[in-house]
Amino acid sequence: MTQATAKASPRLIIGEGTSGADPESHASVTALRASFGEALKEVASDAIGVPVVTVDPSLVFQILHFLKMEASQAYDLLADIMAVDLGAGRPLRVWYQLWSMKNGRQLRVVAKLPLERLELPTVTPLWDTANWLEREVYDLFGITFRGHPDLRRILMPENYEEGFPLRKDFPLRGRFSRSEQTRRALARGLVDTYAEEELRMAGIVSEVAVRDAPPDSLPGEVRGDPLEGQPLLLNLGPQHPATHGVLRLVLQLDGERILSCVPHIGYLHTGFEKTCEYREWNQVVPYTDRMDYLAPMLYNIAYALAVESLLGIEITPRCRVVRVILSELNRILGHLLWLGTTAMDLGALTVFLYTFQERERIYNLHEAYTGARLTPSTTRVGGMLADLPPGWIDGARNFVETLPKTLAEVDRLLTRNAIWISRQQDVGIIGPDDAISFGLTGPNLRASGVAYDVRKARPYLGYEEYEFDVPVGEHGDCYDRFLVRFEEIRQSVRIIEQALDRLPGGPINIDDHSVVLPPKSEAMGSIDSMIAHFKLVMEGLRVPAGEVWYSIEASKGELGIGLVSDGGTKPVRCRFRAPSFINLGVLPFLIEGELVADVLAANASIDIVLGEIDR
Amino acid sequence: MTDSYLGIVILGFLGILNAVLIIGLGQMIGAVRPTAVKSSPYESGMTPLGGTRERLSVNFYIVGILFIVFDIETIFLLPWAVVFRDLPLSGFVAMLVFLAVLGVGLAYAWKKGALEWD
């Protein structure tokens, strides 16, 4: 069920790997040196060998244009734009993380911005995904992007006055007192909850528009002709059964047809990135559970891998296989929930009950291992919280043996169902080039025909040793996304079976007690272990100075963890490139011109989780 | 003859009694304390933007009318199906004529694109 027709199968994208060679010998770095010479301020390598090129901020657009458009470079996927504030008045750094599908290469372009000139040219003409990414950087850091079509706050409320939260001079609890924050929150009025364009659509002229209007235009001109009739402006959410969380869509409707859709997010903004700067490296792990709460161990594992790459340590073979098993179990967990809620949104309520029953069985495995169903916090830097309990492996094996029966039943219910097909086929279509430009990753991208899976392109945790296929769709509509995810569950079952067969014995944590706590029996007995235990608990783990942008294939797409360490016990910057945040940016593209019923089908098919979108 | 109608009369009476009781009792002993916010329209917790007396698309009315017509047709089909075996051939032909008339209407609507939105 991997290909629909007999067309040539799309090329599986394999990365060329970072060999640890000198970054100056990297093909893109030499090309940049040749074309831009002195604009390149610095060339370095990050903790996993990706070349980092620091450039003159005034030439950022030209350099990125070259990197995207030049045939030999072809960096068509903009994976992330993030900013780093090192504090103490130092310049802010803006990272552009790039990936080339054609060459299988990663590159990072960094611009250093002095605090008095926090602005950059926008790159939205090059990549559509930069729209929301730049809005987020503006919202959290105050960096303006010249030429951005709609530069306004995205995660914080529109009229947020306390400042830019992720700056180092912004206190963790905000500038105002709690009672003042509560008072302001509840006093928010009409003008504060709608964007300018939406107010204009409804014919309401806000004071801001009046204040900013050119002197010779009358406010009354903003209203349309009353005889023409106005399209209906409808709020879908934030409290809505079918938006998969606190997502708000402001739809402009002409009857049932959508004229425009403006997503508003930030209703679940929890300040993860800021809070994690105040937590020790291992204390961040429980926070990673709560972002993608549908498949939490994937976040735990991605974060632990990122920190381990900064430390430069290799985890034990047993830990590597256990992490693969848990990753794939959580991928199934996330996909099963997606399946259940999508079917529920479209009316097939039985599937919800079936998939939740299967998820309960995975929760039993979570609980047997970690004690918690939904927020396992299972990894620690250098290993896991503990080894697998006795009988767990049999439980996992039993699960993967019986899951295909339920999958077959859901398959019988949905795949050839006339209603399912007519609601999902040819709805929410996106082609491969648009998908890459919007930064889509994961099943969304693969359903559009691009065979990019981080497990195959940049294998981690030994994925190159497992045999599994990557399902790729063809039409890029909702039905293809459904088929791709369904097949991915089967492939995950395959990987788990192989992993269970090859699970080696041995320790689960590495032996280095400056990273991992020694076993309690030793800590109470031997003096070295006691000292190591004391240092780790009182001081915290110290991670050497460095930076990394580490990504894995999460259930929703490419999950990137951007870490900056200054050698201390807490991260200086802890960035989570959430796949759903980027995937959601494509929603207006998918549904403008469609009917209201298709909004829900398209929204469900992108598989979003608001916890990681809003962070 | 009165026997066959007695059932329907009792059903009708109980139905009306039920409705009167539910609405009447609710009005009499239920508390009604309207406040401005309780009477305000619910739109997922946001303040609604734009008026409510907008001009709606006429397609909604077309869909509604088509639904009513074919729903009533179904309602007529049901009692006919119950007594079908006891009817002579003319009963069958009468219903076929009825279906044909409505079928022509359906074909006309289909051809004119009334079943598509837009």
Place this chain on the structure above:
Amino acid sequence: MGLSAPGETARSERHPLPVLESGRLDTGIPQNWLTTRLDYVINWARRNSLWPMPFGTACCGIEMMAAFGSKYDLSRFGMERMSFSPRQADLMIVAGRVSYKLAPVLRKIWDQMPQPKWCVSMGACASSGGMFDNYTIVQGIDTILPVDVYVPGCPPRPEGLAYGLMMIQEKIKGETLSSMAFRAEPEEAVGRPNLPPESIELVAQPFGNSTAQNRASGLAATSAIARPVDRRERLLEHS
């Protein structure tokens, strides 16, 4: 509801409620066999057919969905009919963290629910802000709306939520027709915070008596041990 800064008279002293010799509140509605039987029947009907409005935001929302699923089945309590419209709901389950951006939405939906209504704060984040003591998370939804039952946990197990719902049912057993008089909502309370500003400051204070927690919470002035009475006095100095 009962929180007030020291030195301030409690609300019950400012507005004394009339009390009968039996100790019950005097509401003007006669308390006799008929009204108590009526109470019993009405409360029985209400508590066994609560229509919850799930205000699920984050991880607790998923556990709430699991509680509505087949294994932990809240349908046993008569609650399978979820109402996403506040007009038809009597129980609001706030499951998950609430940000300041979401706070007016939450308050508005609460205001739009007709009486009698109850609120369950599910999870640590809804009850107190949870592990997120930062610029964006409301430190307990009881600062915004009155809560009846708090269900602790991060997230609470579905059985925990079921226990909290059973506590709501116990609470409903104690309602009387006369309590309807006290369920009137004054117009000036609509859309306003549920607690006065001093109380919000008090409940939102970081709960830190450990060195590591004070270190981790980024407080400028941290002390290793802060006695509650010290904190309160220091708070009044600053307010």
